[in-house]
Amino acid sequence: MRKIGIPEIEDIALGASLLGAGGGGDPYVGKLVAIGAVRECGEVTMLDPEEVPDDALVVPIAMMGAPTILGEKAVGAGEYQSIYKTVSSFYGKPIFALMPIEAGGVNSMLPIAAAARLGLPLVDVDGMGRAFPELQMVTFTIGGGSATPMALVDEKGNSCIFNTITNKWTEDLARAVTMACGGSVSVSLFAMEGAFMKKYGVRGIVTRSQMLGSAIRRVKESEAGTPEEKFLEITEGFRLFKGKITDVLREVRGAFNFGKVVLDGIGEDKGRSACVTFQNENLTAEVDGEILATVPDLICLVDTETFTPIPTDALKYGKRVLVVGLKCFPLWRTPEGLELVGPRYFGVDTDYIPLEERCKGGRK
């Protein structure tokens, strides 16, 4: 058990935006919402998963819709009260603690805001260990968990609860209501008991985000080696490419941002070229035609000078970026995991080969 205040939020936001792997929304907006709530209602208590009783109700909190719209509408103080009321009256018992469902600039932050406003603890766990574009893409789906009953509330005071036959139907129905509510809503989904959370959750993810954020901030203070070496060391990252963005192709299809970014090598990668594809989050990284990493491993683009993670919607011509691969949560590498979030699910015609094998013998 420890406290999360404003300095911790700064670090968690930065680290989580690296784990967002290009998606997960703008950490600036998320941070403002969390800091605002903590300033108004006090620090948040964070629990280790082991501190949660097996039969306690643990509820993930997230936003659904476009983070850019969240930036305009923000989150009303009443939204989380409304979620609390809806969920606890559905289950007929109080909510014991909240948790994030994914790591990313926005969805790592909103559960902190909700915990502050409701005076509830936050659990150091999530269901992805990174960000993914669709709501069924969580470790809890592998455990047979259901996204529903899912509560959805908007800033105006409208709310609903879904009960669906599959998590894909939850996605479809909740997406339709999200659009009707103006494109950004607060949701709680995959409500679960403590025992299930401990079995399938990605433990320690909030702490990991915070450590990463704090280390990225201090990467230039390093005494041994270059900042880049230091960055790769602290993130346990695989260096995939360093280049200048020469082209960004974007396409919005079915409420997702699809696209690819083309890079010309710089420094030791001069003369080579690379390409990173994405669907909200980065899906594949290819250098000179050879795939070096695919989803569900994390492909992260960071600024070559500041090592700040760059979300896909901030990719721009001329930006110099380091492309780094991070190993995903082990459960994603099982057959059940790959069925949910493997390259073929995203229409990428290649088998999944772990990042570290693809890079073996390469130019680490």
Add this chain to the structure above:
Amino acid sequence: MRKIGIPEIEDIALGASLLGAGGGGDPYVGKLVAIGAVRECGEVTMLDPEEVPDDALVVPIAMMGAPTILGEKAVGAGEYQSIYKTVSSFYGKPIFALMPIEAGGVNSMLPIAAAARLGLPLVDVDGMGRAFPELQMVTFTIGGGSATPMALVDEKGNSCIFNTITNKWTEDLARAVTMACGGSVSVSLFAMEGAFMKKYGVRGIVTRSQMLGSAIRRVKESEAGTPEEKFLEITEGFRLFKGKITDVLREVRGAFNFGKVVLDGIGEDKGRSACVTFQNENLTAEVDGEILATVPDLICLVDTETFTPIPTDALKYGKRVLVVGLKCFPLWRTPEGLELVGPRYFGVDTDYIPLEERCKGGRK
């Protein structure tokens, strides 16, 4: 208390499709669903509103979406079980009885099917005394009733409950989910206690539909007067026009069928022309440029030979129709009623003048 079996269903469907005033869906499809349920599960008990205890939970059942899609998907046997479970667990008490929310070819029938399948009684009451296109257009809105908590279920097993700040928001959110579920779903809305139902409901509407249906079926057996005279007598209808359809203009906007039908007079109306506008239901009837009837009074087009009501989507060039006006439920003629369903709400630039005054001194 009396029983509703297959002969009663036949009459109710025919009479209700007259009260649908051009809307309310195809009575053939509705009838098939109701007859199928009664054949499988037995006759339905119908209660007079006075037989319902003041604190009993009474739940209207309806379909939302396009009746043409209902004709393709039909209604699964499990849908009403799912509505029952959702609603009764939300209120924490059993449902005492079901009721229709509007009179029309489809929504008069589905509550009978639901009552048969759930073994619950049906109350002889509704919230319109006719059909209207939007869900907030019920007498219960005037009484301050809320459409929510509204339950929505589809034939696949998905369900949700809405709680919204206004009945207009219910319309918007439920409409979005209806589309995502394929365009036709079963809903329960405006759940209420017996006392409220007795105060604001349109009493005896099922019985009235049945009487009208039975009388229309026997209109040609009349001995005194022409069948047309007999039809006007039994419906207490005002004869507005008789003509041949020369033009039908249709436009689908925001999930509603808008349009108008143009008529050339025949018989005693030869040489005159008329025009009927509609938004799902008929809105205005004009003869030689003079408005003879507007919403909320009922404007019904029936076949000149069989006196079968013709829904707006069955209007065709060359069809010979009698245009008849029926007085609406008195509550619709109050200022509160006209605010909800008066001509100006539908964008018709005229004050509401009761049908019988507009026709006074005319060619009744």
